Amino acid sequence: MKKSTILHLRIPFSFFLLPVFLLAVAVSEHIHQQNLILSFFILHLLVYPASNGYNSYFDKDEGSIGGLKHPPKVSRQLYYVSLLMDALGLALALVISFEFLLMIFIYGAVSKAYSHPSIRLKKYPLIGWLAAGVFQGYFTFLLSYIAVNDISFSESLNWSIQFPGILSTMLLLGSYPMTQIYQHDEDMKRGDITISQKLGILGTFHFTALSFMISSGGFFFYFMNEFSLNTGLLFSAAMFPVLLYFGSWYFRVRNDRTKADYSSTMRLNLISSAVLNAFFIYLRLS
Known part of the structure; x- marks a missing residue:
C-alpha cells in the first residue's frame, strides 16, 4: 500500500472523534463486551479512516487538513482502499445487528455525500455544518449506544x-466551525462555502464560545441529574483547560489573524478530545 494512502486515512485522527463513542459507553447500563470491542474497531479503525480517505481523494487538498499538515498527493488506490474499508465495516457491523449495519451504512452514505462532487454537502454552509454535527454527534452516539448495549433502535428512544446524544451534537455544532478556520483560502479555491467562512475568523470564535457555554451547561445539567452534583462539577472542571487555551488563542488571533492556523486548531482539538476522553473513561470506571 502506498505511503500516501496510509497517511490520508488519518487513523490517529479517530482520537478526536472518540469522545462521542466514550460518552455512549460511559452512560451505558448493560455493556455487551464483544459489541463494545467490535463497534470500536468498526468505527475508529474502518469507518472513520475510510471517510477520511474518501474525503481526501475528492478534495485533493494542497494545504493542511485535519491530521495532516502537509498532505501528499492522492492516488486512485486511496479511493479503492476507502471503499474496501467501508465494505469490511459493513460486513462486521452485521455481526452486531442489522440495525447497526443500517446505521453504519447511512453514516457512510452521508459522509460520501459530504465530499463527492455530484452532491458535495461541504459546499453548502448550513447543510454541511448540520450534516457534520448531527451525524458525527447524535447519530454516532445513538449507533454506538445501540451496539454497546445490544439493544434495538426503538429501545433507544428514551x-x-x-438527551446526551443531542448534547453531543450541540457540542460538535459549536466546535466544527473551528476545524475549518484555517482552511478558508483552500475551501474558496474549490468553491466550497463553509459555516466558518460565513462567520469570519473572529465570528467563528464568538460562535464557538457561545455554543460551548450552552452545551457545557446542558452537560452539567445532565450529569447532575443522571449522576450527581459532583459529577456535573467535575465535568465543568475537566473542561477548564479547553477554556483556558481557547481564550488565550482568541486574544492572539484578535491581534494577528494569521494565528488562526493549522497548528493551533489541532492543539485545541487535542486538548478538548483528551480531557473529554479522560472524563468519560473516569465516569465509566467510577
Missing part, C-alpha cells in the same frame, strides 16, 4: 438516552 429521553435519558436521547
Whole structure:
C-alpha cells in the first residue's frame, strides 16, 4: 500500500472523534463486551479512516487538513482502499445487528455525500455544518449506544438516552466551525462555502464560545441529574483547560489573524478530545 494512502486515512485522527463513542459507553447500563470491542474497531479503525480517505481523494487538498499538515498527493488506490474499508465495516457491523449495519451504512452514505462532487454537502454552509454535527454527534452516539448495549433502535428512544446524544451534537455544532478556520483560502479555491467562512475568523470564535457555554451547561445539567452534583462539577472542571487555551488563542488571533492556523486548531482539538476522553473513561470506571 502506498505511503500516501496510509497517511490520508488519518487513523490517529479517530482520537478526536472518540469522545462521542466514550460518552455512549460511559452512560451505558448493560455493556455487551464483544459489541463494545467490535463497534470500536468498526468505527475508529474502518469507518472513520475510510471517510477520511474518501474525503481526501475528492478534495485533493494542497494545504493542511485535519491530521495532516502537509498532505501528499492522492492516488486512485486511496479511493479503492476507502471503499474496501467501508465494505469490511459493513460486513462486521452485521455481526452486531442489522440495525447497526443500517446505521453504519447511512453514516457512510452521508459522509460520501459530504465530499463527492455530484452532491458535495461541504459546499453548502448550513447543510454541511448540520450534516457534520448531527451525524458525527447524535447519530454516532445513538449507533454506538445501540451496539454497546445490544439493544434495538426503538429501545433507544428514551429521553435519558436521547438527551446526551443531542448534547453531543450541540457540542460538535459549536466546535466544527473551528476545524475549518484555517482552511478558508483552500475551501474558496474549490468553491466550497463553509459555516466558518460565513462567520469570519473572529465570528467563528464568538460562535464557538457561545455554543460551548450552552452545551457545557446542558452537560452539567445532565450529569447532575443522571449522576450527581459532583459529577456535573467535575465535568465543568475537566473542561477548564479547553477554556483556558481557547481564550488565550482568541486574544492572539484578535491581534494577528494569521494565528488562526493549522497548528493551533489541532492543539485545541487535542486538548478538548483528551480531557473529554479522560472524563468519560473516569465516569465509566467510577
